[in-house]
Amino acid sequence: MIRINLSSLAPPKGKRGGRSAPTVSVPGEGPSSVVLMAIVFVIAGASMYVSSLWVTKDREKLETEFKRVTEENRKLAEVKAQYEASKRQSDIYTRRVKVIDDLKDAQKGPVEMLNLVADTVNKTDAVWLETMTTDSKNLTFTGLALSADAVADLMANLRKTGQFKSVEIKETSQDAQIKEVQAFKFELICEISFSNKVQKQS
Secondary structure, three states, X not given: OOOOOOOOOOOOEOOOOOEOOOOOOOOOOOOOHHHHHHHHHXXXXXXXXXXXXXXXXXXXXXHHHHHHHHHHHHHHHHHHHHHHHHHHHHHHHHHHHHHHHHHHHHHHHHHHHHHHHHXXXXXXXXXXXXXXXXXXXXXXXXXXXOOHHHHHHXXXXXXXXXXXXXXXXXXXXXXXXXXXXXXXXEEEEEEEOOOOOOOOOO
């Protein structure tokens, strides 16, 4: 007769005699949330550090550029100040030269006018110049002529110079002091034309 032990095949009893629940293996949940937050903080901190370095470098670059521009502006301001000082000196010199030239022209004008009249008288036959005055507008002179025609010739020659607006005779009379020849004393008034330059007759 064969005997079989069935107790070895029976499932183990629980504490209360019931069957134990089957064991189920559950896959792992992965890294915890604390680890993930730590990683995020590390990445954020690294980004902020890199950004801070970039901002610092950019600020230093801007400060260097600002110093360079400031120094360049300072040099330009010095150059401008020197230029303005030189220009003021140049303007003062130019004004002084102009004043001197104007004085020379003012002195030269009457001299040239007197020379013009003297040359015209010398080139007219039978007339002599005695006195000459000017008030910057009119030229008045007196002289002697051997005839009335000689006075007329002198007036015509003065008009031909183009330096007078008008040439008028103020007075003419026979000179009684000269007995040997007939002589006429005359006085002419010439209105000066300022639109023309006085030129010597050739």
